[in-house]
Amino acid sequence: MTKRGYAVRPLDEFGLIRSWTEGRQPREFLAQAGVTLGIGDDAAIVAGGSAAQEWLLAMDTMVEKVHFLNETMGESDVGYKALSANVSDIAAMGGIPKFALVSVSVPPSWDADRMKRLYDGLYECAERYGVAIIGGDTTSAPNQLVVAVTVIGTVEAGQAIRRSGAKPGQFVFLTGPTGLSAGGLHGLMNKAESLSLRLTQAHQRPSPSVRAGRILLEHGWGASLNDVSDGVASEAWEIAEASGVKLLLKETLLPLSGELASYAHDNGIQPLDFMLYGGEDYVLLGTADKRSEQEMRVRFRAEGIPLFVIGEVEAGEPEVVMETASGAYKPVLKQGYNHFPKG
Amino acid sequence: MTKRGYAVRPLDEFGLIRSWTEGRQPREFLAQAGVTLGIGDDAAIVAGGSAAQEWLLAMDTMVEKVHFLNETMGESDVGYKALSANVSDIAAMGGIPKFALVSVSVPPSWDADRMKRLYDGLYECAERYGVAIIGGDTTSAPNQLVVAVTVIGTVEAGQAIRRSGAKPGQFVFLTGPTGLSAGGLHGLMNKAESLSLRLTQAHQRPSPSVRAGRILLEHGWGASLNDVSDGVASEAWEIAEASGVKLLLKETLLPLSGELASYAHDNGIQPLDFMLYGGEDYVLLGTADKRSEQEMRVRFRAEGIPLFVIGEVEAGEPEVVMETASGAYKPVLKQGYNHFPKG
Numbered sequence: 001m002t003k004r005g006y007a008v009r010p011l012d013e014f015g016l017i018r019s020w021t022e023g024r025q026p027r028e029f030l031a032q033a034g035v036t037l038g039i040g041d042d043a044a045i046v047a048g049g050s051a052a053q054e055w056l057l058a059m060d061t062m063v064e065k066v067h068f069l070n071e072t073m074g075e076s077d078v079g080y081k082a083l084s085a086n087v088s089d090i091a092a093m094g095g096i097p098k099f100a101l102v103s104v105s106v107p108p109s110w111d112a113d114r115m116k117r118l119y120d121g122l123y124e125c126a127e128r129y130g131v132a133i134i135g136g137d138t139t140s141a142p143n144q145l146v147v148a149v150t151v152i153g154t155v156e157a158g159q160a161i162r163r164s165g166a167k168p169g170q171f172v173f174l175t176g177p178t179g180l181s182a183g184g185l186h187g188l189m190n191k192a193e194s195l196s197l198r199l200t201q202a203h204q205r206p207s208p209s210v211r212a213g214r215i216l217l218e219h220g221w222g223a224s225l226n227d228v229s230d231g232v233a234s235e236a237w238e239i240a241e242a243s244g245v246k247l248l249l250k251e252t253l254l255p256l257s258g259e260l261a262s263y264a265h266d267n268g269i270q271p272l273d274f275m276l277y278g279g280e281d282y283v284l285l286g287t288a289d290k291r292s293e294q295e296m297r298v299r300f301r302a303e304g305i306p307l308f309v310i311g312e313v314e315a316g317e318p319e320v321v322m323e324t325a326s327g328a329y330k331p332v333l334k335q336g337y338n339h340f341p342k343g
Numbered sequence: 344m345t346k347r348g349y350a351v352r353p354l355d356e357f358g359l360i361r362s363w364t365e366g367r368q369p370r371e372f373l374a375q376a377g378v379t380l381g382i383g384d385d386a387a388i389v390a391g392g393s394a395a396q397e398w399l400l401a402m403d404t405m406v407e408k409v410h411f412l413n414e415t416m417g418e419s420d421v422g423y424k425a426l427s428a429n430v431s432d433i434a435a436m437g438g439i440p441k442f443a444l445v446s447v448s449v450p451p452s453w454d455a456d457r458m459k460r461l462y463d464g465l466y467e468c469a470e471r472y473g474v475a476i477i478g479g480d481t482t483s484a485p486n487q488l489v490v491a492v493t494v495i496g497t498v499e500a501g502q503a504i505r506r507s508g509a510k511p512g513q514f515v516f517l518t519g520p521t522g523l524s525a526g527g528l529h530g531l532m533n534k535a536e537s538l539s540l541r542l543t544q545a546h547q548r549p550s551p552s553v554r555a556g557r558i559l560l561e562h563g564w565g566a567s568l569n570d571v572s573d574g575v576a577s578e579a580w581e582i583a584e585a586s587g588v589k590l591l592l593k594e595t596l597l598p599l600s601g602e603l604a605s606y607a608h609d610n611g612i613q614p615l616d617f618m619l620y621g622g623e624d625y626v627l628l629g630t631a632d633k634r635s636e637q638e639m640r641v642r643f644r645a646e647g648i649p650l651f652v653i654g655e656v657e658a659g660e661p662e663v664v665m666e667t668a669s670g671a672y673k674p675v676l677k678q679g680y681n682h683f684p685k686g
Contacts, residue, residue: 016455016458016481017481019459020462021462024466025466025470025475029475033442033473033475034441034475035442035475035477038475038476039476039477039478044442046495048391049391049392049395052392053392055392057442057477057478057495058444058478059444059445059493060446061446061448061482061489063448063484063489065485066448066484067482098376098377098389099376099378099389099400101387101400101401101402101493103402103403103491105406105409105489112359112362116363118363119364119367127368130376132372132373132377132378132381133364133367133382134378134389134400135382135401135402136360136382136402137402137403137404137491138359138360139404139405139406141406142408142409142486142487143485143486144485144486146404146406146448146489146491148402148404148448150400150402150493152389
């Protein structure tokens, strides 16, 4: 990557969180409390008070100067994106987002007008995805704005699509091109003249893939699923490790958007880096049975949602490998967006 | 108050939040989405998937240098208290806390060891209150640690105790003495020599009143209820305004703990200021029908939980008034902990 833009870091975040949380509460306690799935997927799953329904819960945070800069995101964009990222976690389980709580820690530089615009964006996203804002908390902060959002969704009991369901023989798919958000950020950071609205919108106002997730769940097509929040490489690694399989991606099948290609060409950038390691695109990456492929293509086409087959699942030690255009194989690095500092 | 310790500020926080959130989503949409009660009480109430049960949801945030200093709170205290404050919001509705999600934004000064201790305290509180930690998020932060917690509880449908149920003729009660946390903070800030463990514990490891809330709900005794997070004055004002009544508190009935009295005496402080305007005690303040008083006293005594009758509810414009020891009446100011900066 370039110096300005974003940095690729090794994924130590999950290891640290695991060391703080894993094994802390007995399995029996969690099961008895109604926890179907705890820490470790896009959202937690808990018993829903009726046999037919479970609840999905996810929490995601945006920190000023870590996740965004005032130069790259307007106030309403910050509000919109903070909720989007959470809605995307529900989409990644095949669920329906329902409720959200919002905590903002507000530094002196964010006055009442700026905060009003932040909430404008938040409610715009809420309206688009039918999410009721039901609560939250506002505190002051000494320096940077922090927006933490919790979103609650519903899913048919036992049907949520986890990242652990990939099996050898399945194909790997994406529900849209990737790297657009990273391209938009790069252009905004570098004040690029040739930056298309699609790239800036991808970065500032991302669209979670709720409809795609529902199609995959309703037809039983999604065997494993992640949203592309940390980049294709990182999400593919998560599926590979959670499922105990190898993912083989084919470079020639990775969807490259015309806007990203054009921006990359004009600015002397390799788009593949953005496509593999850029995050926050919020399309879905998953695996499905090959027998469903044709039916899936027809249905996604009818819904106007892209579907790209980008590789396949193989047996073997968990890893992600890419077959390049020249037919060589090279490892896909387990890296991506990682907001956690080393040491 | 003293210069060191904490500042009393006018309660502009709620007004601002209201201006950002009120009327943003149509009532019909919220009702259809299953929202029984949205923004404005200790916790939101949503339909629970079965006719018998509703869900309570609350979110509360702690910010380094705003809500705590490293001189006054150990790492494990921060984790313990962050969850406690949220559990208390469920207690204030009469509910049972069940699940929590935790978002931490971590600056470089909080290394992996410090974070481990924070989670130690968090899980200690979770174990004590039977809360399953099911998810969250970890990001970096440039300067200050921010811990946002969402807690989810259950309550019998239609039974949650709101702050809007106070009616003239009821009595006002507290389930414990107040001002202890503020006394503890004052002592810690000023490195007081005569500081008792009870005061420091009240500040660093507060005990939410889940059992008291359940007793009030199970017997149908709680007409209105708040937890004392922002101070008795502030919570009483919230009940008065939400219920459209006047609360008359009697100075001689306000419970003064021996530890606070002793600390205040040794340090030349007025304990009444701490008792009325100090926050984070997490006892419950509520109102109940006078016919229940005797039964309530017996039951609370049997459970080993204090119950103090401190005043009564009168008809009139919303306000809070105190009858002093000398028989004079003076207004109780609508102020307390307010972490939101002016301007």
